[in-house]
Amino acid sequence: xxxxxxxxxxxxxxxxxxxxxxxxxxxxxxxxxxxxxxxxxxxxxxxxxxxxxxxxxxxxxxxxxxxxxxxxxxxxxxxxxxxxxxxxxxxxxxxxxxxxxxxxxxxxxxxx
Amino acid sequence: xxxxxxxxxxxxxxxxxxxxxxxxxxxxxxxxxxxxxxxxxxxxxxxxxxxxxxxxxxxxxxxxxxxxxxxxxxxxxxxxxxxxxxxxxxxxxxxxxxxxxxxxxxxxxxxxxx
Numbered sequence: 001x002x003x004x005x006x007x008x009x010x011x012x013x014x015x016x017x018x019x020x021x022x023x024x025x026x027x028x029x030x031x032x033x034x035x036x037x038x039x040x041x042x043x044x045x046x047x048x049x050x051x052x053x054x055x056x057x058x059x060x061x062x063x064x065x066x067x068x069x070x071x072x073x074x075x076x077x078x079x080x081x082x083x084x085x086x087x088x089x090x091x092x093x094x095x096x097x098x099x100x101x102x103x104x105x106x107x108x109x110x111x112x
Numbered sequence: 113x114x115x116x117x118x119x120x121x122x123x124x125x126x127x128x129x130x131x132x133x134x135x136x137x138x139x140x141x142x143x144x145x146x147x148x149x150x151x152x153x154x155x156x157x158x159x160x161x162x163x164x165x166x167x168x169x170x171x172x173x174x175x176x177x178x179x180x181x182x183x184x185x186x187x188x189x190x191x192x193x194x195x196x197x198x199x200x201x202x203x204x205x206x207x208x209x210x211x212x213x214x215x216x217x218x219x220x221x222x223x224x225x226x
Binding site for chain 2: 006012018032034036041042044046049088090099100101103
C-alpha cells in the first residue's frame with residue numbers, strides 16, 4: 001500500500017458542477033497538506049496549502065483535512081472548463097527530512 | 113520575477129547513454145529539488161540541494177546524481193540509461209524545503225529512452 005492513495009480518474013463533470021477530489025494517507029506524521037494543479041505539458045503549481053486539520057477556502061476552492069480519518073479533500077465550486085487538469089495531493093511531515101509525498105494525481109475534465 | 117527554468121525541455125536518448133538536465137531556480141531561492149514523474153508511480157522525490165549540499169535523497173539508484181552550483185543552479189545526471197528512466201523530470205525551487213507552501217516547479221524535461 002502506498003503512503004498516499006489518490007484515484008487517477010479521469011473524473012468528467014459538466015461545467016458548473018461541484019467537484020470533489022480526495023486522498024487518503026497512512027503516515028500519521030504528515031502535518032502539511034497541499035494540492036497542486038498540473039496542466040498538460042506544465043509543471044505542478046501550488047493551489048492550496050493547509051497545516052494540520054481543518055478547512056481552508058480560496059475563491060472557488062476549499063481544502064479540507066481530517067487527520068483522524070487520514071483523509072483530505074479539495075472541493076471546486078462552479079467548475080469551469082479551464083479547471084480541466086490533473087490535481088495532485090501532497091503531504092509532508094513537520095520535522096525530519098521534509099521530503100514531500102505525492103499522490104498519483106486525479107485527471108479532471110470539465111466539459112462545457 | 114522569472115520562474116523556474118529547465119533545459120532542455122525534451123530529450124531522446126538510447127539505453128546505456130547518460131544525460132544531464134539543468135535547472136535554474138527563482139532568483140533568491142537556495143533550495144532546488146528534483147522529482148521524477150511517471151504515469152505508473154506518479155511524482156517521486158529524487159533529491160534536494162541547498163547551498164551546494166545534498167540535504168535529502170529519495171529512494172533511487174546511484175545512477176541518479178546531482179549537484180548545485182554557487183549561483184544555486186542545479187544539474188542532475190542519469191548514467192547508464194534504462195527504458196524505465198523515461199519520465200518527466202521536474203525541478204522545484206524554494207527558499208527551503210522546510211517551507212512546503214513556497215515550492216515552485218519548472219515546466220520539466222521530458223526524457224524518452226529508446
